[in-house]
Amino acid sequence: EIVLTQSPGTLSLSPGERATLSCRASQSVNSNYLAWYQQIPGQAPRLLISGASSRATGVPDRFSGSGSESDFTLTISRLEPEDFAVYYCQQYGSSWTFGQGTKLEI
Amino acid sequence: QVQLVESGGGLVKPEGSLRLSCAASGFTFRDHYMSWIRQPPGKGLEWVSFIGGNGRTKYYADSFKGRFTISRDNAKNSLYLQVNSLRAEDTAVYYCARSRGGPYYFDYWGQGTLVTVSS
Numbered sequence: 053e054i055v056l057t058q059s060p061g062t063l064s065l066s067p068g069e070r071a072t073l074s075c076r077a078s079q080s081v082n083s084n085y086l087a088w089y090q091q092i093p094g095q096a097p098r099l100l101i102s103g104a105s106s107r108a109t110g111v112p113d114r115f116s117g118s119g120s121e122s123d124f125t126l127t128i129s130r131l132e133p134e135d136f137a138v139y140y141c142q143q144y145g146s147s148w149t150f151g152q153g154t155k156l157e158i
Numbered sequence: 159q160v161q162l163v164e165s166g167g168g169l170v171k172p173e174g175s176l177r178l179s180c181a182a183s184g185f186t187f188r189d190h191y192m193s194w195i196r197q198p199p200g201k202g203l204e205w206v207s208f209i210g211g212n213g214r215t216k217y218y219a220d221s222f223k224g225r226f227t228i229s230r231d232n233a234k235n236s237l238y239l240q241v242n243s244l245r246a247e248d249t250a251v252y253y254c255a256r257s258r259g260g261p262y263y264f265d266y267w268g269q270g271t272l273v274t275v276s277s
Contacts, residue, residue, distance in 0.1 A: 087263035095269040140203055144262045148205040
């Protein structure tokens with residue numbers, strides 16, 4: 053099973069700042085099959101990125117994904133108040149697993 | 159628009175059983191793999207199971223083999239999860255989710271249904 057480790061566990065930033073979230077896999081992720089989700093407390097997760105770097109429909113362009121093999125990054129270029137949430141990565145190259153999440157707080 | 163609405167959660171005693179349902183609308187249900195994902199209170203997401211569009215292909219995470227059974231009824235646009243021998247650690251919000259193009263990532267999620275296992 054591929055284990056995904058997200059860092060940091062909690063990231064404290066202010067609106068307007070840049071956020072960089074990391075997701076590292078215990079082995080290479082086939083075909084860069086890596087997705088990112090945003091979860092606001094009390095709500096279901098929302099797909100942001102698939103295929104490591106493809107934004108889902110309706111996702112603002114301040115969200116970008118990058119990386120390959122076992123090292124992936126989600127970047128939020130300029131934080132808006134609604135971006136403070138928990139973010140999860142998920143790999144779907146070999147079975148399906150989620151990272152433990154990064155909480156982005158104000 | 160795509161809608162997924164879960165139901166069937168509630169308070170269940172240990173060793174009890176439960177059948178969760180997910181009603182889908184707004185898309186051609188039979189064309190999509192569907193999945194169940196759960197989230198214990200205050201914790202992260204755990205993938206449980208996938209089922210193919212024809213209902214014949216099924217995958218389970220190792221932790222969920224044996225007590226969990228996924229199924230679907232394409233005539234009713236519905237997805238199901240049967241859970242037996244419930245334990246306290248099964249307490250979680252259970253989400254149904256649609257996968258795009260195959261058993262890959264989850265592009266739409268329901269709002270979830272809470273299952274609480276307690277005596």
